[in-house]
Amino acid sequence: MEVSFHKEIGNLKLGQGDTFRGEGILAVTKALLQSGVSYVGGYQGAPVSHLLDVLVQSEDILDELGIHLETCTNEAAAAAMLAASINYPMRGCVTWKSIVGTNVAADALSNLASAGVQGGALIVVGEDYGEGASVIQERTHAYALKSSIWLTDPRPDLSNIVRMVEKSFELSEASATPVMMELRIRACHVFGDFDAKDNLAAAHSSRHKLAEPATFDYARLSHPPATFGQEQDKITRRTPAAQKFIVENGLNEHFGPETREIGIITQGGLFNNLNARLIDAGLSDAFGNVTVPTLVLNVTHPLAPRQIEEFARGKKAVLVLEEGAPEYIEQAVGQILRRADIQTKLHGKDILPEAGEYTARVLGQGLSEFLARYGWPADGLTGWLDQVDQTAQQVADAADHALPPRPPTFCTGCPERPVFSAMKLVREELGPVHVSADIGCHALATFPPFSQGNSILGYGMSLASSAAVSGTQARRPISIMGDGGFWHNGLLTGVASSVFNADDEVLIVMNNGYSSATGIQDLPSSAGGGAGRGKQLDMAATLKDMGVKWVRRVNNYKVSDVFKTLKEAQTTKEKGLKVILADGECQLARQRRIRPQVARASAAGERVVRTRFWVDEETCTGDHSCIRLSGCPSLTVKPTTDPLRTDPVAHVNNDCVGCGLCGEVSHAAQLCPSFAQIDIIENPGRWDRLRRRLSETLMRLFGGGAAAPAVQPAE
C-alpha cells in the first residue's frame, strides 16, 4: 500500500476526552467506529481510498470491535454487502468514488433502497467533482432522488462531519432507508480536529455472531409483488419519517439572524467557501458570524418542506447555492415554495452558472449579483472581483509566452510506459489502430508523448467498448486494461463477452500487481504475503479456462519483445481474442519495497549493484526522439555544452531507477548510440576487483591508459 497509516491507526483508538487530529476521510473512519458498525467494505478510489486503507492496516481494532472488513472487487459488490442490514439490526458502511462507483453499484443500490433497511446503512461517496477530479462530471444526487436514498453533504468541519456520520446511522434506522454521504475532494483531505468519543462495539458482529438467520419475510425481498408496496412505503412512511428526524435532530443548521429580507440556502459542503466571500462582502467574519440568514443543508435529500417554508417566508428572496447540474435542490425548493404559495423570489442557477465548479470567483460573482439585486451593499466583494479581473488582465498582458500544462505522467521507471513505447513503434510500422483505453494509471497514455486512445467507457470496460469496432474495422482494435480493471469488471463484461461472440481483437492487460492509481491496494491476483491481502489468482489460467486460446506473457521492459508480440497479435491469422499479459511490478511499490533493503545491504557491506542510465551528450544531437518514445520524468533535457550546437541535449537525472527503458527504446527504435547503462558495484567482491584490474592492464596495453573508470580512489 502506498501510505503507511501507523500514526492514523493510533488516532482510531482515541477515546472520550481525546482530540483527534487528521484528515477528513479518516475522521469518517473514526466516526464509524464510534457508531458501532458491524461491517465495513468498499472499493478504493480517490478521494476515499484511505477510509479502507487505514482499516486494512488496523487488524487489532477490527478484531477488538468485531468488525467484518471486506475489500470488495467492485462497487456493485460493496453495495450488495449492505444487504446484511436489510434483515439484521446491524450497522454497516461501504465506500467508493462517485459518480463512477455509484454507477457500478446502481443495480444493488436500487434493490437495497427498495427493500429498506433495519440496521443503519451508510454509503460514503467521494464526490470527485471540480479541480483535481479524474472522472466524468455528474452528480451523485441523481441516484439519491431516483432510488429514495437520503443524501448528506456535511459542512466541512471535522466535528460536523463526525456528527453527520453518527446521525446518518440514526436517520437510516429511523426511516428504514440507506443514507449516502457525499464528501468533496478537499473535504476528504482536509486536516482538522474534533473531540473523540469511545469506540463502540456492535451487538452483532464477528465477535458476537447471530445464532440463527432471519426468518423468511417476503416483504424484505425486492421482488414483486413486494416491490409495489415498497414503492408506496418510500413515499408514505420512510420519507416523512426522515424529514421528521432531520428537523427534530437539527441536522441542517441555521446561521445568522432569524429574519432578514434575504437568505441563502447552501449545500453544507460549500459553506466554508461561501463564508470567505461573505467576509469580502462585509457580511461575515473569520468565525462564520454571518449577518445574512443562511440555511446550511447538511442533508440535501430529502428536504424538509416545513423547514424550507419557514426559512423563506417573509423574505424577498433566497439564493440556493448548489454545485453541479441539474439544479435538483433549487427545483425542490421551488416546488415547496410554490405549493405553500410563498412569493419569495428564488435564485440559484439563474445568476450562478449551471455547470462547473463553484470556484472562489464564480461564487463571488453570483453572490455579488444576488446582493446587488436586493440592494445589499457589497463593495468589498465587488472590489475584490474587480481586482481579480484586473490582475488577470495585467498578467495576460505581462506574460506573452505560452505556459505548457503539466498533466500527471507515468512515474519514473513505470512498467506501463514501455508497453506504450512499443505500441507507438508498432503504430509507426503497421499504421494506426483503434485503441480503447480504460481507467487506471495506463489512462495517462492519453497525454503526451503517447497521446493515444479513442474512448474511455469506464473501469474495466475497454474490451467491451471495442466490441462493435472489432467487427467493423480493417485492423484489429487494441484494448488496454489494468489488472485492477480486469478483476473489477473486465473479466466478465470484456473477456467473457468477447470469447462468447468470437470477436477478433487484442487485449493488453497491465499486470502491475496492484490497484496502483488508487493508492497501491492489493487485488485478487496480487502476490500477497506479509500484510498483503492478495491471493495470487492466476490471470493466464483464468483466461485459458474462459476459452481464450491466444495468451502471451511479456516482460514489459523488453521493448523489442513487447513490440514483436504486439505485432504478432495484430497480424496473426488466428481469429478470436488475443490477450497479452504485460508483466511489470508497479515501480512505486517496488521502490518502496526494495530501497530500504538495498540501503541496509549496502550499509552492511554486502555486494550491491545499483543501476542507472546515462545519456552521452557528445553523441546526442538534440532531436529528442527518445523522449517522444518515453516521457519518463527522469529523462529530460539540459543545455548543450557543445559550442556548435544550440538545442538542449537529452539527460537522465538522478531520479533514474535503472528500469532500462531508454536503452531498450534506443535499441528497439534504432535511435542513437547515446544511451549507456551505468552499474555501480558497491562493496565489490574479490572477483570484481580482480576482473577490473585485469581489464585495466589489458586496456592500457592497447592505448586505453587512464581511459577505464577504475575503482574510485579513496578520497
Next chain:
Amino acid sequence: MTTTEPTRLLIAAMGGEGGGVLAGWVTEAALAEGLWVQRTSVPGVAQRTGATTYYIELMPRAGDRRPVFALNPSPGRVDVLLATELLEAERMVRQGYVTPDRTWLMASTHRVFTVDEKSAMSDGRVDPEAMIAVCERFAHRAWLDDLSGVAAANGCHLNAVLLGALAGSGALPVSAGGLRAAVAGGGKAVEANLRGFDAGHAVLSGDAPPRPVPEPEPRDESPRQHSPHDFLPVEAARLAEEGVARLTDYQDADYARLYLDRLRRIAERPGATDAVLENTARHLALRMSYEDTFRVAQLKLRESRLAKVRAEARGRPGDIIDVTEYLKPGPEEIFGMLGPRMGGWLMGVVERRGWQDKSFPMKLRTTRFSGFIRLRVLAALRRRRRKTLRHAQEEAWIAHWLDRIEAALPAAPEAAAEIAEAAKLVRGYGATLKRGLRNFDRIDAAIIAPGLDGAFPPATFADGVMQARLAALKDPEGSALGNMVSAFQSAQSRKLSA
C-alpha cells in the same frame, strides 16, 4: 464580528515532490504553537508527477471560537506562496494567486521540464528569464533562487530548503524554531532535512554568506594556424575556430583545412553576410563531423566522458563502475564503413532484399577489455574514413548544400542564410537522420530550387525556407511540413495566376 484575518499559504508543487510533507510540517508547527490551522489538498491522480497544490489557513487562537477556514484558495487572497519549481510558480501567478498587494512569493528557479518542452524536436523550453520577470512583477515580495542546487549540496529534498526559507522570511505567524522542530520531529531523513532547512533559513534571514560567483573558464587564446579571422567576421570566426578544433580531432589537420577552404569560398562570394557565414561555419562543421561508427567509437573512449560518468554515478570510494553502451548499427552504419564500390554493392543487396530495417543490437561494456578493444579498433579505423561510402554520401550532400548557398548569393543573402541554417534538420542517426535528409530534400525541391530560379522575390524565398525549417521541427511525421509546403505552393501559384 471581528476583523481578524487568517494567514493563507498556498504551496505549488508536482506530485511526488514532497509538497504534502512540507504542508504537514507547517501544520505540525502551527499546532504545536497553539494556532488554529486547516490544510487541504487535491492529490488524486495529480500525485503522479502532475502539477498540484496544497493550501493552508492558520490563525492565532483568541478564545475558543473556532474559525471557519476556506477549503480553496482565492485569487488575490494568498499571503504566502511557495513553489518548488519555476514554471509552477508562474502558473500560480497566472491563476491570480500572486498579487502585488500581499503575496510573499518564495520559489525555486530550477526547472523540471514539462513533456511538451522536452519532447520538442529542437528547443521547446520556456524562457526562464521571462518567467522570473512575471513572478517578480506580481509578487509583493519575491525571493527566487535555485533551491534544487541548495538541496543537492545538502543532500536533502527541496521541500526542507523551502521550509527553511519560509521560516527565515518570517511571513507566517509561526516561529522559525517551531518550523524547525516540526522537521526534527518528522522521523524521516531528519538530519539531511535539518541541514536543508538551515541552509534555506540562512539565505532568507540574511545569515548566509554571499554565494561565490563562478569564474568564467579561461579561454584558449593562443593563435591557431590558418586563422579564420583573416576572412571571417568575429562571430563566424569564433565558430570556425571551434569547427577547426573539432575537425582536427575528428579526422586531421588536412580535413580542418578543407573546412576552412570551403568557408573561404562562401566568404569570398559577394553578398555573404554575417548571418550566412555564421550559419555556414556552424553547420558545415557539424555536417563534416557527421556521427559515423568511427566517431561514436572515438567519443565513447574519451577520458573526459568517463569523468562525467563518475560524477553522475555518485559512487563511493571503493565502488566499481561499469559502463554498458547500447548500440544498434544498421546496414547503413556497417556497410558505410566500406569503400563506395563494395559498400554500394552491399547496400544494393540490402535494398533488393528489403533488409533496410535489419540491425544488430549490441551491448558493449566499455569498462571491460572485450568491449573496449572493439571500440578501440573502430576508432583507429577512422583514418581511412575519407575512403568510405558514408563519407562519399556526406560529401555529396555537403557539396550540394554549399552550392545552394552559393547560388543564392549575392541576390538573396537572407535566403542563403536560411539555406545554411536548414542544415540543422540533418543530424543524428538511423531514422532521425533519414527523416532529416528527407525533410531537407523536400524543402530543397519545393522552395529552394524554384527560389533559385527566381520564381518568387528574395524575401519570400528566405521566409519560405525558414518557415519550412520550423515546420519540419514541429512533428516527426512531417505533417506540419507537408501542410506548410502545400500552403506555400498554392500561395505562389495564386500570385502567378493573378
